[in-house]
Amino acid sequence: MKLNKLSLTVLTLGFAFLYLPIVLLIGYSFNESRLVTVWAGFSTKWYGELFADDQMMSAVWLSLKIAMGASTGAIILGTLAAFALVRFGRFWGHTLFGSMINAPLVMPDVITGLSLLLLFVAMGQLFGWPSERGSLTILLAHITFCTAYAAIVISSRLKEMDLSLEEAAMDLGAHPFKVFWLVTLPIIAPSLVAGWLLSFTLSMDDLVIASFVSGPGSTTLPMVVFSSVRLGVSPKINALATLIVLVVSIAVCIAWWFARKAERDAQMLPDEE
Amino acid sequence: MKKLLNCFSQGRTWIISVPYIWLLLFFFIPFAIVLKISLSESAIAIPPYEDLISYADDVLNIKLNLGNFHFLLQDDLYFLAYLNSLKTAFFATVLCLLVGYPMAYFMARAEASVRNVLLMLVILPSWTSFLIRIYAWIGILKSNGLLNNFLMSIGLIHEPLEILNTNVAVYIGIVYAYLPFMILPLYANLLKMDLSLLEAASDLGCRPWKTFLKVTLPLSKAGIIAGSMLVFIPAVGEFVIPSLLGGANTLMIGKVLWQEFFNNRDWPVASAVAIVMLLLLLVPIALFNRYQAKEAANEAK
Numbered sequence: 381m382k383l384n385k386l387s388l389t390v391l392t393l394g395f396a397f398l399y400l401p402i403v404l405l406i407g408y409s410f411n412e413s414r415l416v417t418v419w420a421g422f423s424t425k426w427y428g429e430l431f432a433d434d435q436m437m438s439a440v441w442l443s444l445k446i447a448m449g450a451s452t453g454a455i456i457l458g459t460l461a462a463f464a465l466v467r468f469g470r471f472w473g474h475t476l477f478g479s480m481i482n483a484p485l486v487m488p489d490v491i492t493g494l495s496l497l498l499l500f501v502a503m504g505q506l507f508g509w510p511s512e513r514g515s516l517t518i519l520l521a522h523i524t525f526c527t528a529y530a531a532i533v534i535s536s537r538l539k540e541m542d543l544s545l546e547e548a549a550m551d552l553g554a555h556p557f558k559v560f561w562l563v564t565l566p567i568i569a570p571s572l573v574a575g576w577l578l579s580f581t582l583s584m585d586d587l588v589i590a591s592f593v594s595g596p597g598s599t600t601l602p603m604v605v606f607s608s609v610r611l612g613v614s615p616k617i618n619a620l621a622t623l624i625v626l627v628v629s630i631a632v633c634i635a636w637w638f639a640r641k642a643e644r645d646a647q648m649l650p651d652e653e
Numbered sequence: 654m655k656k657l658l659n660c661f662s663q664g665r666t667w668i669i670s671v672p673y674i675w676l677l678l679f680f681f682i683p684f685a686i687v688l689k690i691s692l693s694e695s696a697i698a699i700p701p702y703e704d705l706i707s708y709a710d711d712v713l714n715i716k717l718n719l720g721n722f723h724f725l726l727q728d729d730l731y732f733l734a735y736l737n738s739l740k741t742a743f744f745a746t747v748l749c750l751l752v753g754y755p756m757a758y759f760m761a762r763a764e765a766s767v768r769n770v771l772l773m774l775v776i777l778p779s780w781t782s783f784l785i786r787i788y789a790w791i792g793i794l795k796s797n798g799l800l801n802n803f804l805m806s807i808g809l810i811h812e813p814l815e816i817l818n819t820n821v822a823v824y825i826g827i828v829y830a831y832l833p834f835m836i837l838p839l840y841a842n843l844l845k846m847d848l849s850l851l852e853a854a855s856d857l858g859c860r861p862w863k864t865f866l867k868v869t870l871p872l873s874k875a876g877i878i879a880g881s882m883l884v885f886i887p888a889v890g891e892f893v894i895p896s897l898l899g900g901a902n903t904l905m906i907g908k909v910l911w912q913e914f915f916n917n918r919d920w921p922v923a924s925a926v927a928i929v930m931l932l933l934l935l936v937p938i939a940l941f942n943r944y945q946a947k948e949a950a951n952e953a954k
Contacts, residue, residue: 387762387763395774397752398778398832398833401793401829402778405788405789405792460668460669461672464669475946476681477669477673478942479942480680481676482941482942482946483938486883486886486938488907491687491890491930494687494924494927495684496679498924499678499682499686501700524676527672527675531672535949577780581780585782585783585784588892588911605784605785605788609791609897610896617788621781621789624782628780628781629777
């Protein structure tokens, strides 16, 4: 079916709603005036001010480090979790395990944040570790909620995978570990990339959970943005937003390319059914 | 096949137990601790609560303090905040469905090449910063913001509309931020739908609208439930949107919990607020879990 008039109208309006705020945000980042809503000529001075803001830059750096660690941890745990969900049939506590993968997707951040903070405090009292809250506790919290997303992305790929490929490698005498490394991993690689990128953006974006579990001295980017936004709009935040949109768009395009490539590769293989 | 399974089962326990234990420790046990703290008494100490169990002079004391829950019942503020959160989340979900369903429907019925691009366009905003997308609306909705400037310049209104810091702004924010989460499961569901059923209905003389109501809509029930839960549950506990777009009198329970914790430093009451919120969300979360499990089972077939 081709797009008719009605569907074209609905989709245009819908996407305008989704994109107009972002486009305006980007446009006004090049505004000369401090007033975000009055156009006073083209300027890139807010980008200069953004990069000169030490507090902001150190927050960016901390957030990037945490996001790298969190997304890497999340795809390792997420891959294990995806195997547990897809390959091993039912095991003791299978339903509980499934719920623990699905529930973080919808759990309100304030609940997750509070509960993790109380856990870290209790652990600190019982074991003396973690002795203080900071980037380590934020990292642990982020790994946990990102694992759920990564597990879901990876397991959907794992489900589609053709088992006969692994079987063939086994029959030819390959060690299971080698089979995983040479057969399974390349096949699920696109989902690992997608899961990693998704986890990375989720970690970079988290304000609420990080605020609960962070300590003095570890301020992530969303915390700086939030406290600055509370005081009112600032063109510097617009400049930051523009850079984030730019980076994310590039990352999503790369992820998209990987996914499409995987799809094409999968179509080239003969179907079993 | 058997050999394959054998080889996997060697590492099976290990592969299952690592993520299992991690999630038990960092996702499941914390809830038990929240429950425990919600039953304790607040104290001026670090951390600011008393222990439930104490042992002194050969006496083991277990003190369960229900005062925090009693306090929640007594103070109207909490009741109104819960009620308002549920109400806001419900209507925002309905609005999301009204906007998202037609979009998902037409996306699923578009040509394959267009479909993929549209899908990416829906996903893209949800990958950019949530905080910043909400921030974008402040500049639009302010009394001297872009929307008011635009409406006044075309002469539709003469006085700026008060939108920012009202419930309307909160609704706009929730619908805007959560729309992709509504569209994605609906789209996946509508895409899988067997179109021959629709053809059959129209061959039998069913009008397009009636076909939609009698065939398409009931068949997309699973997608509607999944999308609605993905919007409703997080929206109930939403903190960022009411604090940036809502006003001082926008009562939402996520904001109340935050203030209880950060401003009043009352950890036990904050925990009690979280426990009650969790109880309210138990049914929706179970519904969502069941849907996800069913989807997984369907895919495995």
